[in-house]
Amino acid sequence: MSKLVTRLTSARRQAKAGRGRQAALGPSVMWAIPAVVIYALFALAPILVVVAISFTSWDGVRPAKFVGLENWINLPHIAFLGSSVKIMLVLLVGSILVQLPIGLLLGVWAAGPQRNRAVLCTFFFLPLVLSGVAISIVWRQIMDANFGIPGQFAAIFGGNGNVLGSMEGAIATLLAIGAWGSAPFFGLVFQGAAKGIPQTLYDAAAIDGAGRFRQFFMVTLPQLRATIVMALIFMVVGGLTGFETIMIVTEGGPARKTLTTPLLMYYSAFRDYHLGEGAVIAVLLILAAGGIAVLFAKYSGFDKMESDLEGL
């Protein structure tokens, strides 16, 4: 009986092997077609469509009207465009200066061997479970002039608690939110990278008499270079295109002093219903963000990602 089964299976195997030779070719490109179609329609096509919309006058409801270069010629006259670029760059540079050092210190510390590390990390990474919207709403309340912390301090110490009423206060608040909500994310990324640094490098540095600070600057930082570049891309692209937090916390205020370019794009399109004008700003942002991502990638060797993977 068992002999029969063996013979039958081996016969079946031989028969199938004949078919298998054709099957050995591997999956055809058809396997990727559904993904490519959906991806092209919702992720790639918008880049062409946004250019097309920039040549129209469209209110979002009625059919768009072709107006040629009107929106583009009008570009220098878009209200607050110049100031929005300035404040965007201020916030971008500020965010990097705040979040990169905090993220680095947090990550390198969290990768270390301290005894209290696990418990403290639980708290340090806690903001990551909140959505950007939730974080922004909480901070908006915390900085509220009447019912927030500045208001409570003003009631005790005097003065007015209207931190969000001044440009400096609004910028400081936005930077603090980034430190609270985003820096832990980069901390997490740096923790992963720092754990991968071989201990022998530190041992060698210690034998050469390098203390903790020198080890940080001579071993840790250079070893984290690629991760730092990646974090910078994240921060720069996020700074050039993100606007959720500002939209919720300051609404571009006070007096449009924190109205950044992506928020201006959103307001032109979905509050003032000038989607043509918004599209012009969007094209500029795509060029800026895409250009910077490509530059960074070229400079840092990230575009060789594919060949790196090929070796595996």
Next chain:
Amino acid sequence: MKQKPNVVAGVLTPLWLLFTLIPVYVVVIGSIATAQSFRKGGPLSWPEDLTAGNYGNIITGEFPLYMATTMGIALMTVGLNLLLSLPATYAVVRGKSQATRRVFRIILLGLAIPSQTVLIPLFWIIRSLGLYDSVWAIVLPQAAFGIPMTVLIVSSGMRSIVNELYDAMIVDGATVTQRFLRLALPLSKSPIATVSIFHFLGAWNSFLFPLIFTHSKEMTVMTVGLYKFIGAYDVDYPSLFAAVLLSAFPLLLMYIFARRWLLAGLMGMSGR
């Protein structure tokens, strides 16, 4: 090698802990304060009257509906994304033709497109396809924008499956599809889990797509529900805080019980 105590860390970590915990304290304590005592005492003081009523307000209101909608949309986003991306990843990894290589390159290009900058054209595309204010208005673009990430992460896992295993299956007469279902997929479980968490988090917390591409009450997701809250003239902060905590509840549970996976998913890195 024994090191000296780290003074810098000793000073900075308590400060950072304080900074991290103040907003947490305000939200948690505020969510169990009566509206009146919160206003009187301010966010930092211990409230005179405690209540569970804020949670009651939220649970009996529309917020559970928003949460259910969000959950449905998030699961659909992850499901559709995997359904599209996994066969594509398989083609990219195992395909022998030039075309599959080109697919990989084009798809990776998408990692450089920030979704906020294409809100206007996506709005046009979604209106033109008649999808406005439907589940698909959120699910399709979200799933599409997630394709590059899934392909990138799962392909690196799938590439580490050795050729011998495929060869053995070919000898056994397994078809391309069988090799995908019985070999490539099961052995890529870990990266698939990671990207699933990554996309679930993204969809659960997404705000701008739902805000712009939908408007009806049935399509309101949790983040948009929170946002509507602050639009009110007289914001009931304790109830808002209760809503914020409830909105993060599933993720908090994951944070407590499956932190490694949540954090790995958050970064989009394969956690093993």
